[in-house]
Amino acid sequence: MNDVVIIGSGIAGLTAAIYLARSGIVPVVICGDTPGGQLMQTDNVENYPGFETISGAELMMKTMNQAEKLGAKMIYESVLSVLKNNDNFEITLSSSEQMKSRVVLIATGASHKHLGCKGETEFTNKGVSWCATCDGAMSKGKPVAVIGGGNTAVMEALFLSNIASKVYLIHRRDTLRADEIMQRRVFAKSNIECVWNSNVEEIIGDTKVTAIRLNSGKTIDVAAVFVAIGVKPATEFVKDLVALDSGGYVISDETKTFVPGIFVAGDVENCGTKQAVYAAGRGCLAAQQIERHLGIR
Numbered sequence: 001m002n003d004v005v006i007i008g009s010g011i012a013g014l015t016a017a018i019y020l021a022r023s024g025i026v027p028v029v030i031c032g033d034t035p036g037g038q039l040m041q042t043d044n045v046e047n048y049p050g051f052e053t054i055s056g057a058e059l060m061m062k063t064m065n066q067a068e069k070l071g072a073k074m075i076y077e078s079v080l081s082v083l084k085n086n087d088n089f090e091i092t093l094s095s096s097e098q099m100k101s102r103v104v105l106i107a108t109g110a111s112h113k114h115l116g117c118k119g120e121t122e123f124t125n126k127g128v129s130w131c132a133t134c135d136g137a138m139s140k141g142k143p144v145a146v147i148g149g150g151n152t153a154v155m156e157a158l159f160l161s162n163i164a165s166k167v168y169l170i171h172r173r174d175t176l177r178a179d180e181i182m183q184r185r186v187f188a189k190s191n192i193e194c195v196w197n198s199n200v201e202e203i204i205g206d207t208k209v210t211a212i213r214l215n216s217g218k219t220i221d222v223a224a225v226f227v228a229i230g231v232k233p234a235t236e237f238v239k240d241l242v243a244l245d246s247g248g249y250v251i252s253d254e255t256k257t258f259v260p261g262i263f264v265a266g267d268v269e270n271c272g273t274k275q276a277v278y279a280a281g282r283g284c285l286a287a288q289q290i291e292r293h294l295g296i297r
Contacts, residue, residue, distance in 0.1 A: 001088065001101070001102065002026075003294060004102070004105060005028045005091055006105045007032070007079050007104065008037065008106065008107035009035045009074070010060075010267075010279065011059075012266025012267070012286070013037075013107030013266065013283060014029065014063045015265075015279075015280040015284055016107065016283040018067050018070055019284055019287035020287045020291070021071040024296070026071055028072075029072055030091070033078055035060075038109060039276055040057050040060055042055070044056075047133070047275070049277060077094045077097075078094040079237055080096075082238055082262075083241070084259065085100075087260075087261065088101065089101050089261065089262070102294065103261050104261065105286055106257075107266045108233075108234035109266055110233040110267040111231065111232055112130040112227065115147060117202055118201065119203030120227075122203075123205050123208070127210075127224045128224070129224060129225070129227070130228070131226075133275065134275075136160050139163065141165050142222075143166040143167075143222050143223060144166070144224045145220065147171075147200055147227050147228060147229060148170075148227070148230075149172070149173060149175075149177045149178065150176075150177045151178045151182055152228045153228035154178035154182045154185075154186055155182065156228045158185055158189065161192050164223075168193050168220055168222065169194045170198050170199075171196060172197065172199050173197065174196045174197050176194070198214045198216060200213070200214060201214060209222065209225055210222075212225060233248045233250070233268045242257045242262055243257065243258055247270060251269075252271075260293075265286035266283065
């Protein structure tokens with residue numbers, strides 16, 4: 001019987017592991033298909049405290065090594081299911097091995113939806129990004145494109161309008177889906193141009209993005225493409241165990257779910273900004289809540 005099993009090895013899960021290990025608990029971290037989470041795919045991180053600049057992979061490896069040195073145990077598998085058994089939980093791994101735990105922390109994050117167009121994979125981290133806050137500064141004074149029409153896309157466009165020379169907001173419909181007040185802000189920005197009824201068919205470049213080609217055949221010169229067409233939280237394996245909202249995110253109260261003993265942290269919970277430092281904070285909070293649950297704090 002384990003005290004705590006953390007499902008997910010992104011910044012939220014590993015931060016929780018660090019805090020729990022320092023409290024004398026031996027957390028078991030199930031690392032999943034992509035150890036380190038989404039940050040492993042981020043080329044350059046400039047907004048994480050303590051590092052003027054660092055690659056996402058290096059940041060996550062440092063965090064993972066720190067957790068291991070403090071006593072966290074890493075298991076490089078995925079989770080198939082989590083079942084409640086009286087006051088404990090049974091976790092089935094991808095190898096069919098079963099584990100038992102008094103507490104489970106869900107920190108599986110969320111994955112960005114992709115365009116699926118030509119050039120998207122090739123130019124990921126070479127001008128193609130899913131986070132304007134993370135990567136927008138690299139396009140200072142240059143034209144960029146934002147793909148999407150919801151609140152996230154509009155917020156990305158507004159943020160970038162203060163950095164880039166021009167922002168093309170590419171949307172597949174003829175009206176935005178964002179809140180009315182957000183739309184008014186976009187329309188009031190002289191350097192944001194909405195491109196309606198359009199899909200990106202190809203992202204063009206050499207060593208970096210230089211342009212996009214739309215389904216109309218039109219080519220627009222841009223230095224970066226920010227994809228904001230939604231995210232999908234990794235909650236399929238617990239959909240029958242915890243409460244999810246309409247977007248598939250785990251519903252929680254200060255990281256506590258409505259199932260005693262199950263906690264949640266990071267992008268898998270629908271609260272706040274999708275930033276590494278925020279997810280780390282949620283991991284810290286979850287660890288403290290878990291300590292209280294176990295009677296340690």
